Amino acid sequence: MTIIKICARIIEYSFYALFLLIPLVIAGDTSELFEFNKMWLTFGLASIIAAAWFTKMILEKRIWIKHTPLDIPIFLFLLSQFIATIFSWDMYVSIWGYYSRFNGGLLSIITYIFLYYAFVSNFSINAVPVIKKSLFVSLFSGLVVALWGLPSHFGHDPTCFMFRRTFDVSCWTEDFQPRVRIFSTLGQPDWLAAYLAILIPITIASVVFMNSNKNRNPLMLLMPFLLLILFYVDLLFTRARSGIIANWFTLALFFILYLWTNGKKSLLKYWHVLVVFIVFVSITFFIGTPFSQISKFTFEGIKAQVTKNKIENPTNTTESKTQQPQQYSGELGGTDSGEIRSIVWTGAMNIWKHHPLFGTGVETFAFAYYKYKPAAHNLTSEWNFLYNKAHNEYLNYLATTGAFGLCTYLLMIGWFLFLCLKQFKTDQALPDQNDKSHFALLTLNVALLASYISILITNFFGFSVVITNIYLFMIPAFVFALQGALDPTKILILASNREKPINTLGNTQKISIMHLVVISAILVIALYLIFKLFRFWAADKSYTYGYDLNRTGDYLNAYTHLHKAVEQRGEPVFKDALSANDAALAVALLSQKDSGGNKEELKAKANALAQEAIDTSDQLTSNHENNVVFWKTRTKIFYTLSQIDTQYLPHALQSIEKAAELAPNDASTSYNLGVLYGQNNDIKKGIEALENTIKLKPNYQDAHFALGLFYREDAVDEKSKVVNQDYQQKAVGEMQYIIAHFPNNSNAKDALKSWEKK
Numbered sequence: 001m002t003i004i005k006i007c008a009r010i011i012e013y014s015f016y017a018l019f020l021l022i023p024l025v026i027a028g029d030t031s032e033l034f035e036f037n038k039m040w041l042t043f044g045l046a047s048i049i050a051a052a053w054f055t056k057m058i059l060e061k062r063i064w065i066k067h068t069p070l071d072i073p074i075f076l077f078l079l080s081q082f083i084a085t086i087f088s089w090d091m092y093v094s095i096w097g098y099y100s101r102f103n104g105g106l107l108s109i110i111t112y113i114f115l116y117y118a119f120v121s122n123f124s125i126n127a128v129p130v131i132k133k134s135l136f137v138s139l140f141s142g143l144v145v146a147l148w149g150l151p152s153h154f155g156h157d158p159t160c161f162m163f164r165r166t167f168d169v170s171c172w173t174e175d176f177q178p179r180v181r182i183f184s185t186l187g188q189p190d191w192l193a194a195y196l197a198i199l200i201p202i203t204i205a206s207v208v209f210m211n212s213n214k215n216r217n218p219l220m221l222l223m224p225f226l227l228l229i230l231f232y233v234d235l236l237f238t239r240a241r242s243g244i245i246a247n248w249f250t251l252a253l254f255f256i257l258y259l260w261t262n263g264k265k266s267l268l269k270y271w272h273v274l275v276v277f278i279v280f281v282s283i284t285f286f287i288g289t290p291f292s293q294i295s296k297f298t299f300e301g302i303k304a305q306v307t308k309n310k311i312e313n314p315t316n317t318t319e320s321k322t323q324q325p326q327q328y329s330g331e332l333g334g335t336d337s338g339e340i341r342s343i344v345w346t347g348a349m350n351i352w353k354h355h356p357l358f359g360t361g362v363e364t365f366a367f368a369y370y371k372y373k374p375a376a377h378n379l380t381s382e383w384n385f386l387y388n389k390a391h392n393e394y395l396n397y398l399a400t401t402g403a404f405g406l407c408t409y410l411l412m413i414g415w416f417l418f419l420c421l422k423q424f425k426t427d428q429a430l431p432d433q434n435d436k437s438h439f440a441l442l443t444l445n446v447a448l449l450a451s452y453i454s455i456l457i458t459n460f461f462g463f464s465v466v467i468t469n470i471y472l473f474m475i476p477a478f479v480f481a482l483q484g485a486l487d488p489t490k491i492l493i494l495a496s497n498r499e500k501p502i503n504t505l506g507n508t509q510k511i512s513i514m515h516l517v518v519i520s521a522i523l524v525i526a527l528y529l530i531f532k533l534f535r536f537w538a539a540d541k542s543y544t545y546g547y548d549l550n551r552t553g554d555y556l557n558a559y560t561h562l563h564k565a566v567e568q569r570g571e572p573v574f575k576d577a578l579s580a581n582d583a584a585l586a587v588a589l590l591s592q593k594d595s596g597g598n599k600e601e602l603k604a605k606a607n608a609l610a611q612e613a614i615d616t617s618d619q620l621t622s623n624h625e626n627n628v629v630f631w632k633t634r635t636k637i638f639y640t641l642s643q644i645d646t647q648y649l650p651h652a653l654q655s656i657e658k659a660a661e662l663a664p665n666d667a668s669t670s671y672n673l674g675v676l677y678g679q680n681n682d683i684k685k686g687i688e689a690l691e692n693t694i695k696l697k698p699n700y701q702d703a704h705f706a707l708g709l710f711y712r713e714d715a716v717d718e719k720s721k722v723v724n725q726d727y728q729q730k731a732v733g734e735m736q737y738i739i740a741h742f743p744n745n746s747n748a749k750d751a752l753k754s755w756e757k758k
Contacts, residue, residue: 004059011122018042019135022467032101040537042470047529050118058522064121065121073412084404087358088364090361093363099573101389120477131481135478139199142196145185146230152178153179157178159171181238190461191462193235193242193243193244194243196232201251201446201451203224205444236284242460242462246454250451259273285299347374351368366629370662378696379698394460420479424445445483539568579614580636587640589602589606589609617633628666653677656673657673687711690710694707699741714727735748735749
C-alpha cells in the first residue's frame with residue numbers, strides 16, 4: 001500500500017471516528033463534562049485529517065481544494081467571523097470561544113469548514129460508500145447514546161455508575177434530573193433531542209431502503225425499525241419541545257418529499273410510511289408530550305381527566321385518590337422557559353441595535369448580554385444566571401457578529417436549501433444510476449435534507465453544539481456528493497501537475513529528500529498541535545480540581561492545582577480562579593493562630609499571595625476590560641483582602657463600580673455596589689444603589705434588608721436617636737415588607753425589636 005493510499009485511509013477512518021466518538025465522549029474530571037471534551041476531540045481528529053491530507057498533496061506535488069456550490073457563501077460567512085473577531089470586545093474569547101463550550105469560536109468555525117472541504121476534496125470520487133459507512137457509524141453511535149440515556153429515565157444512569165459506581169441518578173442535582181428529562185452523553189436534554197432529530201430521518205430512510213430491497217432479510221428490516229422506535233422514545237423522554245417540534249415537522253417534510261419524488265409508484269408501495277406514522281402516534285399516546293394542548297389527548301391526560309371526574313362526581317363513598325408523581329424543581333419550578341427565552345431574545349436585539357454591523361465579537365454574548373440585559377430578567381427564576389448564548393442561534397449571530405454575520409450565515413443555509421429543492425424538482429440528481437440505486441440514494445438525500453432542516457429548527461429555539469455543527473457542515477458535503485454536484489475537474493490548484501485528476505498522482509513517484517523533509521514537518525506540526533490540545537485538556541483537569549477544592553475552603557491544596565493549571569496553560573479563566581484563591585489563602589494564613597510558627601514568615605507569604613492576586617487581576621482586567629466576570633472576581637479579591645486590611649475596601653468599590661457600568665441592569669451587581677458604598681461610609685450612594693436594586697428586582701430580600709439598615713443608619717445620630725423620621729419610617733417599612741413577604745426571615749423582626757428598645 002502506497003503512502004498516498006495510507007493517508008487516504010487515515011482520512012476516511014478519521015471521519016468515521018468523528019461520527020462515532022463525538023456524541024459519546026465525556027469526562028467526569030473536566031470543567032465541562034460534555035462539550036469541552038467533544039470539541040477537543042474534534043480538534044484532534046481535524047489535526048489528523050489535516051496532516052494526512054497535506055501529506056497527500058505534497059506527494060502529488062500540488063495543493064488542491066475542491067470547488068463546491070457553497071464556496072462563496074462559506075467564504076463570506078468565514079469572512080464575517082474574522083471581521084467580528086478583529087473588532088471583538090474580547091478577541092481571545094472570539095478566537096477560542098467561550099470557556100468550557102468553545103463551540104462557536106473562530107477556531108471551531110474554521111475546523112468545521114475545514115472538515116467540509118477535507119471531505120469533498122478527498123471523496124468527490126466514489127463518495128457514496130464512504131457516506132453510507134459514515135451514516136451507518138452515526139446510527140450505531142446514536143444507538144449507544146440512546147441505550148445509555150434510556151435507563152436514566154427510570155432512575156438508573158450509566159454516567160453515575162461510571163463516575164461514582166452507583167447505578168442511580170444521585171450524581172445529578174435536583175434541577176438536573178434525568179428521571180424528568182434525559183440527556184445521555186450529550187449533556188443537556190435539548191442537545192440530545194436535537195441530535196436524535198437529526199438521526200431519525202436517516203433511520204427512516206434505512207427502513208424505506210430495506211423495504212424496497214427485493215432480497216431483503218426480515219431481520220435486517222426489523223433492526224432499523226427498532227432503532228427508530230428507540231430514538232423516538234428517547235426523544236419524547238427528553239421533553240424538549242424544540243427537538244420534538246423539529247422532529248414532527250421534518251418527518252412531515254420527509255414524507256412529502258419522499259412521495260413527491262417517487263410519486264409515480266402506487267400508494268400501496270408506501271405502506272411502511274403508514275406503519276411508521278401509526279407507531280409514532282401510538283408511542284406519543286402512551287408516553288405523552290411536553291405540550292399541554294396535546295397531553296390531554298394522551299393516555300396519562302385521559303387518565304387524569306377520568307380520575308378528576310370521579311373525584312368531582314363520586315359514584316360511591318370510597319374517595320378516589322391518585323398518587324402524584326415525584327416532582328423536581330427543574331421540571332415544575334421556576335419561570336417558564338418560553339418567557340425567559342423571550343427576555344433573552346430581547347436582550348440580543350438590544351445588543352444588535354447598539355452594534356448593528358459586526359456585533360460585539362464572536363462568542364462574546366455573555367459579556368454583551370450583561371450590558372444590555374432587560375430589567376425584566378431579574379424577575380425570573382434564573383435572574384442570577386450567566387447567559388453565554390442567546391438561546392437562538394440566529395439572534396446569537398446577530399448580536400455577536402452583526403447583520404453581516406447573520407446574513408452570510410443565512411445565505412450559506414438558504415443557498416444549500418435552494419440547490420437541494422432545485423435538484424429535487426428537476427429530478428436529475430443521479431442520471432447515470434439504475435432505478436434501484438437511484439431510488440435508494442434519492443431517499444437518502446431526502447432524509448439528509450430533513451435532518452438538516454431539523455438543525456435549523458432546534459437552533460431557532462436553542463443554540464448549536466459540537467455534534468449539531470458537525471452535521472450542519474457535513475450534511476451539505478454528503479448531499480452534493482450523492483447528487484453528483486461535485487465536478488472532479490473543478491479544483492482550485494496551487495501547484496504543478498494540473499493535468500492529472502486527483503487520486504492518480506504519487507502512486508508510483510519516488511519520494512525525494514525534500515518530500516521527506518516537508519512531510520516530517522507536517523507530522524511534527526500535527527503532533528505538536530495534538531500535544532498542545534492534550535496539555536490544555538490536562539490543565540483544565542487541574543483547574544477543575546483546584547476550583548472544586550477552593551469552593552470547599554481547602555485553599556492550600558486548591559492553590560497547588562490552580563498553579564499547575566496556569567503553568568500548563570495561561571488560560572485567563574484559570575488565572576481568574578487562581579487570583580481569587582490567592583486572596584482567600586492570604587487571609588487564611590494571617591487568620592491562623594500562632595502554634596509555634598513564625599508570624600513574620602506567615603505575613604510575608606500572605607503579602608506575597610495578596611500581591612500575586614492583585615497583579616493577576618490587574619493583568620486580566622487590563623487585557624479583558626469588557627469581561628464583567630473578571631471585574632466581579634476583582635471585587636471579591638479586594639473585599640476578601642479587606643478583612644485583614646481595610647485599605648482594600650476602596651479598591652473593591654472601584655471594581656464593583658466598573659462591573660455595574662458593564663452590567664447596569666444586573667440586580668446582583670447593583671446590590672453589591674450598594675453594600676460596598678455603605679462599607680466605604682458613603683450611605684447616601686449606598687441608599688441610591690439599593691433603591692435602584694429594588695427597582696430592578698422588587699422581590700430581592702437581601703436588598704430590602706440592607707436598604708432598611710441603611711435607612712436606619714441615616715435616620716439616627718451617634719447615640720441612636722432618631723433625627724430623620726422620614727428615613728426611620730422607610731427603614732421600618734422595609735423590615736415590615738420582608739416580614740410580610742418572606743415570613744421565614746427572622747432578621748427583620750430582630751431588627752425592629754432592637755430599634756424599639758432604643
